[in-house]
Amino acid sequence: MSMVEFSQVQFTYPKALSPTLQGLTLHLQPGSFHFICGPSGVGKTTLFKMLYMDLLPSKGTLRLFGHDVATLSRDQVAQIRRRMGIVFQDFRLLPELSVWENVCLPLALQGAVTAAQEKSVREILDWVGLSHRLEAVPEQLSGGEKQRVAIARAVVNRPKLLIADEPTGNVDDGMGKRIMHLLTELHKHGTTVVVATHSQDLVRAFNFPCVLLNASNQLAAAAA
Amino acid sequence: MAKNPAVKALSLHRDRLVKLLVVMLALLGWLTALSVASWVALEQVYQQWRLAQEQQVSVYLPAATPGVSLDTLSTQLLAQVGVQNVSLLPEAEVRNLLAPYLGDEALLPLPKVMTLQITPQVAVKQLQAIVQQVVPDATVDDARDLLGQVALAVRIVQTGALVLALTTVLVVTLLVALTVRAGLQAQAFPLRVLQTIGATDQMLARLLMWQIWQRGLWGCAMAMMLGLAVVGALGLVWPTLHSYLGWPVWLAVGLAPMGVLGVAGVVTWVVARRVVRRGVMATV
Numbered sequence: 001m002s003m004v005e006f007s008q009v010q011f012t013y014p015k016a017l018s019p020t021l022q023g024l025t026l027h028l029q030p031g032s033f034h035f036i037c038g039p040s041g042v043g044k045t046t047l048f049k050m051l052y053m054d055l056l057p058s059k060g061t062l063r064l065f066g067h068d069v070a071t072l073s074r075d076q077v078a079q080i081r082r083r084m085g086i087v088f089q090d091f092r093l094l095p096e097l098s099v100w101e102n103v104c105l106p107l108a109l110q111g112a113v114t115a116a117q118e119k120s121v122r123e124i125l126d127w128v129g130l131s132h133r134l135e136a137v138p139e140q141l142s143g144g145e146k147q148r149v150a151i152a153r154a155v156v157n158r159p160k161l162l163i164a165d166e167p168t169g170n171v172d173d174g175m176g177k178r179i180m181h182l183l184t185e186l187h188k189h190g191t192t193v194v195v196a197t198h199s200q201d202l203v204r205a206f207n208f209p210c211v212l213l214n215a216s217n218q219l220a221a222a223a224a
Numbered sequence: 225m226a227k228n229p230a231v232k233a234l235s236l237h238r239d240r241l242v243k244l245l246v247v248m249l250a251l252l253g254w255l256t257a258l259s260v261a262s263w264v265a266l267e268q269v270y271q272q273w274r275l276a277q278e279q280q281v282s283v284y285l286p287a288a289t290p291g292v293s294l295d296t297l298s299t300q301l302l303a304q305v306g307v308q309n310v311s312l313l314p315e316a317e318v319r320n321l322l323a324p325y326l327g328d329e330a331l332l333p334l335p336k337v338m339t340l341q342i343t344p345q346v347a348v349k350q351l352q353a354i355v356q357q358v359v360p361d362a363t364v365d366d367a368r369d370l371l372g373q374v375a376l377a378v379r380i381v382q383t384g385a386l387v388l389a390l391t392t393v394l395v396v397t398l399l400v401a402l403t404v405r406a407g408l409q410a411q412a413f414p415l416r417v418l419q420t421i422g423a424t425d426q427m428l429a430r431l432l433m434w435q436i437w438q439r440g441l442w443g444c445a446m447a448m449m450l451g452l453a454v455v456g457a458l459g460l461v462w463p464t465l466h467s468y469l470g471w472p473v474w475l476a477v478g479l480a481p482m483g484v485l486g487v488a489g490v491v492t493w494v495v496a497r498r499v500v501r502r503g504v505m506a507t508v
Contacts, residue, residue: 052420074501075424082422092417094233101229106421108230153421 001066003161003192004028004051009060011046019058020046026211028194030160033187035203036196038213044196047213048165051194052086053077065160082106085154085191087164091146093138093153099125100134103152124152128182144175151182155191162186163194168202180206230423233414234431236407236439245403245436246443249488252392252399253447253481254454259389260480261455261473263382269468270378274371281340281348282365287333289359294336297358304354306346313337389480396484400491404432408499415500429496436492440485447481 006026012019021043028034036044049055050062053069062069064080072080093102103121107113113121125131128148138146147167154162164183168176180195184206187193197203203210236242285294298310313321318334326332340351352364408415418428455477459466 054420075426078419078422078424078427081420086420092420094414094417096235096414097229097233101232105229105233105418108228109418109421109423109427112228157422 002027002063003030003032003065004194005061005063006050006057007061007063009050009057009062011043011050011055012058013046021050021213024060028192030192031187031190033184033193033208034195035206035208035210036194036213037200037203037210038198040198042213044198044213045165048163048196051163052081052084082110082157083160085151085157085159085162087147087150087154087162087167089166089169091138091150091170093146093149095138098135098137099130099141099149102138102149103156105153106157121152121156124156128152144171144178147171147175147179148182151179155186159191161192161194163196165196166198167195168197168199176202177205230418230427231431231434233418234411234428234435236411236432236435239403239407239410241403241406242435242439245399246439246446248399249396249440249443249484250446250450252396253444253484254450256389256392256396256484257447257451257477257480258454259385259392261451261476263385263389264472264476265468266378266382266385268470268472270375272468273374277367277371278344279341280367281342281346281351282367283338283340283355283362284365285336285338285359285362287335289336289362293359294338297338297355297362300354300358301340301351304346304351306343307340307351308343309341311339313339393484393487396487397491400436400488401495404436404492404495405499407432408496419500425497425500428500429493432496433489433492437485437489440488444481444485447484448478451477451481 004027006024009024010019010022024047036047038044046055050057050069051064053064053072056062056070065083067076067080069077094105097105100121103125104113104117107117107121122131125134128151130145130148130152133141133145136145138149141149147170151164151167154164162183167179167183171179176199180202183193183195195202283297285297294312298312301307301310313336315334318337319326321337322334348364348366355362355364415428452474455469455473459469
């Protein structure tokens with residue numbers, strides 16, 4: 001069973017004259033790593049939003065973890081989102097919260113954070129190289145640090161699926177590579193990873209399949 | 225690190241409207257407490273007065289009524305079923321009662337007032353007939369005729385108090401609804417992030433309700449203290465009111481603000497769930 005299944009998916013924004021995505025069929029297997037590539041405006045972010053169910057298909061079927069997203073209740077959507085980690089280009093860290101609190105947030109939603117979970121958070125922050133910045137708030141962090149906090153927050157629940165939208169878009173090349181190494185390390189531990197990017201350099205640097213969206217909004221290719 | 229990050233993330237405490245909510249809830253809770261307490265106190269006053277009037281009839285006799293007639297009348301009245309006691313009001317008491325009306329005429333001979341303790345089943349017309357027979361110029365004052373009118377007046381005043389209480393509850397509802405709505409609009413970003421990482425509508429509503437409830441608790445406590453202070457002061461300034469300010473009044477003052485707090489909690493829950501469900505926040 002695929003972890004992610006797009007079947008003839010079309011998406012049209014309200015009041016838009018033409019669909020942003022159409023005829024999209026894509027199956028992602030558990031444990032895989034895929035890039036979603038294509039120039040800006042081709043629909044990568046739309047596809048990304050559909051992956052975390054912020055948008056639902058106008059036509060066709062999208063199944064996540066075997067569930068047809070169109071039939072899910074709001075509570076079920078929330079439950080599935082907890083099985084996913086999401087990394088945004090603009091980080092989406094909460095400005096009032098420290099690094100520690102931002103990373104603990106997904107755990108706190110499920111109740112009080114236990115001592116074991118706190119230990120796990122420390123290990124993750126150590127893994128992303130931020131164990132020395134626990135009390136810092138986002139505005140005190142560099143772009144690379146913010147993105148690593150976002151990754152730590154995304155993986156703290158040990159997600160089965162991690163999706164990242166242009167995770168290296170707002171950081172320099174060196175930090176971009178470091179972030180990609182973190183994501184590949186997660187993949188090695190069995191997490192399914194989907195990275196949306198428009199950077200050909202990034203795709204070339206890492207030897208993973210690339211799903212290419214072309215300008216006519218069609219899924220053009222899935223090539224290594 | 226002790227505070228739950230989810231609560232901190234969706235903190236309404238920085239919101240000016242939420243800060244104002246404490247004061248508003250204190251004032252509205254206080255108004256509600258006084259309205260409900262007034263209703264209860266009026267009911268107590270009315271019931272006490274009704275009981276007193278239902279069991280008492282006064283007979284006004286001319287000043288020149290001879291003692292023999294008084295004795296005869298007293299004996300005949302006591303012989304009636306339901307008349308429990310007949311007594312003549314002391315002259316000093318009658319003088320006190322009439323003092324405001326007599327003025328300079330204080331030396332005039334005073335009428336005599338006979339008080340009858342009766343059961344509610346007594347036929348007053350029968351008593352009137354006996355009085356007319358023994359002392360033709362005497363009159364029987366049956367305050368029970370007034371009971372209906374007084375009851376109506378009391379009910380009207382009580383309705384006013386109830387309307388005031390309901391109005392304040394309505395204002396609380398609107399105020400809390402608008403505050404929660406505005407608070408959520410201001411918290412669109414954290415709300416969206418929390419939803420993205422798996423917060424359910426219920427969780428978010430609970431986080432908001434908890435915060436409003438915490439704030440409301442302060443307002444409720446202030447309202448309660450203000451209300452109790454006012455009732456206490458009334459008892460001190462007008463000691464005659466003391467007998468009407470029994471435990472039901474104190475209880476009403478204590479419970480009404482808690483009712484307001486309950487309404488605030490329910491409104492927060494309903495509005496928060498509706499707003500979160502409808503997703504009025506623009507996509508961040």
